[in-house]
Amino acid sequence: MRSAFIQQLLEEAKNNNRIFLLVGDLGYSVVESFAEHFPDRFLNVGVAEQNMASIAAGLAKEGFIPFIYSIGNFPTLRCMEQIRYDICYHELAVKIIAVGGGYAYGSLGASHHTTEELGMLRTIPNMTVCAPADPIEAKELVKLAIQDNSPYYIRLSKNGEPILHSNFEIQNSEFRIKKGYPLLLHSLNSSNSAIFTTGVIAADALKFVAENSRNAAIYTFPFVKPIDRQALLPLFEKYENIITLEEHQASGGFGSAILECMNDLEETGQLRMHPKLKRVAIPDSFTHIAGSQAFLKKMNGLNLPLE
Amino acid sequence: MDKYQIFATQIRTEALKMVCRAKASHIGGALSMADILSVLYSDILQIDPQNPDACDRDRFILSKGHACTALYATLALKGFFPMEELSTYGQDNSRLMSHTNHKVPGVELSTGSLGHAFPVSCGLAYAARIKQETWKTYCLLSDGELDEGSNWEAFMFAAHHHLHNLTAIIDYNKIQAMGNTNEVICLEPLEDKLNAFGWNVISIDGHNYEIIEAALLQPTTKPKAVIAHTIKGKGVDFMENSLLWHYRNPTEEQLAEALAQLQIQNPKS
Numbered sequence: 001m002r003s004a005f006i007q008q009l010l011e012e013a014k015n016n017n018r019i020f021l022l023v024g025d026l027g028y029s030v031v032e033s034f035a036e037h038f039p040d041r042f043l044n045v046g047v048a049e050q051n052m053a054s055i056a057a058g059l060a061k062e063g064f065i066p067f068i069y070s071i072g073n074f075p076t077l078r079c080m081e082q083i084r085y086d087i088c089y090h091e092l093a094v095k096i097i098a099v100g101g102g103y104a105y106g107s108l109g110a111s112h113h114t115t116e117e118l119g120m121l122r123t124i125p126n127m128t129v130c131a132p133a134d135p136i137e138a139k140e141l142v143k144l145a146i147q148d149n150s151p152y153y154i155r156l157s158k159n160g161e162p163i164l165h166s167n168f169e170i171q172n173s174e175f176r177i178k179k180g181y182p183l184l185l186h187s188l189n190s191s192n193s194a195i196f197t198t199g200v201i202a203a204d205a206l207k208f209v210a211e212n213s214r215n216a217a218i219y220t221f222p223f224v225k226p227i228d229r230q231a232l233l234p235l236f237e238k239y240e241n242i243i244t245l246e247e248h249q250a251s252g253g254f255g256s257a258i259l260e261c262m263n264d265l266e267e268t269g270q271l272r273m274h275p276k277l278k279r280v281a282i283p284d285s286f287t288h289i290a291g292s293q294a295f296l297k298k299m300n301g302l303n304l305p306l307e
Numbered sequence: 308m309d310k311y312q313i314f315a316t317q318i319r320t321e322a323l324k325m326v327c328r329a330k331a332s333h334i335g336g337a338l339s340m341a342d343i344l345s346v347l348y349s350d351i352l353q354i355d356p357q358n359p360d361a362c363d364r365d366r367f368i369l370s371k372g373h374a375c376t377a378l379y380a381t382l383a384l385k386g387f388f389p390m391e392e393l394s395t396y397g398q399d400n401s402r403l404m405s406h407t408n409h410k411v412p413g414v415e416l417s418t419g420s421l422g423h424a425f426p427v428s429c430g431l432a433y434a435a436r437i438k439q440e441t442w443k444t445y446c447l448l449s450d451g452e453l454d455e456g457s458n459w460e461a462f463m464f465a466a467h468h469h470l471h472n473l474t475a476i477i478d479y480n481k482i483q484a485m486g487n488t489n490e491v492i493c494l495e496p497l498e499d500k501l502n503a504f505g506w507n508v509i510s511i512d513g514h515n516y517e518i519i520e521a522a523l524l525q526p527t528t529k530p531k532a533v534i535a536h537t538i539k540g541k542g543v544d545f546m547e548n549s550l551l552w553h554y555r556n557p558t559e560e561q562l563a564e565a566l567a568q569l570q571i572q573n574p575k576s
Binding site: 040041043045046048050051053054055056057058059060061062063064081082085086089090 | 409415416417419420422423426427428429430431432433434435437438456457460461463464
């Protein structure tokens with residue numbers, strides 16, 4: 001996925017001399033091609049994420065479209081106040097890219113587990129929060145982020161994630177992401193259940209449905225914020241049972257965002273009867289053991305229920 | 308130098324009236340930097356109050372946003388917005404909030420959380436460099452905010468990239484929110500530290516107009532740090548060097564006394 005990101009950024013930067021890439025001394029074997037092609041628009045600021053976020057704000061104020069890139073918590077939690085105040089308060093078009101979302105760097109420990117940032121970032125006004133499910137979504141989000149003159153966060157995974165959308169109705173040439181809208185990843189006509197997912201854990205949902213012959217539709221949400229309420233209304237009306245699945249703490253994350261939408265639609269009289277909604281997310285806990293991404297997801301209860 | 312003194316006295320006068328009216332804090336740090344603002348906005352900054360967003364303007368960023376009364380007064384006196392608006396400072400629905408607000412004409416960046424504006428200034432200076440534009444970036448910091456590590460990340464960055472179009476001015480009034488800087492977290496030897504970080508460091512009396520002007524105009528091949536030794540509350544004897552006036556707002560009687568003192572110091576204003 002990080003390769004898909006840098007390929008797309010390179011492509012865009014060829015035609016847009018405002019695109020700038022800053023890294024916090026991370027991105028070895030990923031960002032070099034950008035640095036070689038556009039040395040004047042590449043900066044390694046060193047291990048200094050607060051400075052990186054603020055420098056990016058300064059560059060954006062002068063008309064550039066800076067992407068800041070680092071691992072998980074470093075370009076997000078480490079510089080949250082710079083994101084809130086320097087970037088979002090001033091409505092500056094800085095694009096924050098984190099690699100290693102969720103437990104992607106599982107064995108590296110809690111410092112590298114990126115499991116709270118979606119919730120934190122989505123509380124900040126003017127911020128768009130994205131978690132692509134596969135490399136195709138990641139590329140589309142890069143394109144959209146460049147067109148959209150506002151702050152973005154894009155949570156990437158690592159490398160080698162499967163392309164999920166290719167087998168379904170969405171083909172590369174026509175694939176377009178619309179801000180705030182979910183994408184149908186898998187559907188069965190008779191289904192009255194759906195799984196809503198964000199990020200690469202969507203692959204788990206696909207596998208689960210296939211292996212267990214479950215009659216459930218799957219939607220990916222490239223956007224954790226905003227989520228268009230009117231786009232969700234027909235889904236809440238259609239499905240009796242919905243499960244939200246995310247590689248994130250249960251508090252304030254993707255499932256919370258869906259619950260908020262459902263509540264607001266019901267509270268305003270637009271939704272007559274809400275579906276039963278189960279959230280699958282990390283239950284307010286840290287991890288103190290080594291483990292692969294798959295192992296840690298299992299240990300932390302990120303399993304879809306059989307019943 | 309008379310013009311600088313007259314302008315500085317006007318800035319101090321308006322700042323004092325604003326904090327008194329709004330019952331606001333931070334007058335001490337506004338008075339300590341008034342002379343620096345006077346020189347900057349008289350002759351140094353290439354700016355146009357009629358065109359505050361001109362592409363080729365110099366960028367001035369006040370990092371110590373809590374001392375915004377002096378900047379608002381300066382901008383109003385220069386004609387960026389009407390003087391009458393100063394009376395709304397801190398009032399409901401006023402854009403003159405009690406930390407610097409970028410929605411105010413002439414203000415580049417909202418500040419209030421310390422340790423943010425100087426790194427942003429590095430981004431501005433770097434942008435000017437790669438756009439091959441000749442405008443300069445000036446950032447005025449407090450002494451206490453040098454406790455923030457982000458500022459030292461920025462000092463390293465600017466020196467590494469030879470940002471000689473960037474000037475940091477440190478209002479070194481020696482008093483921060485909870486006490487003297489040498490008692491809270493000692494900054495000394497500050498000049499040596501900044502030299503070691505690769506900056507062109509000039510230590511000055513921050514209330515001597517000729518010296519301020521000379522320091523700001525001095526050519527440099529490195530980023531420039533002007534350590535301006537100042538007096539917190541400068542110009543009003545009962546506010547000078549007093550931590551209390553980081554917080555307290557003057558009564559009407561104290562305001563009258565303060566303005567009378569300024570008048571005696573500078574009858575021409």
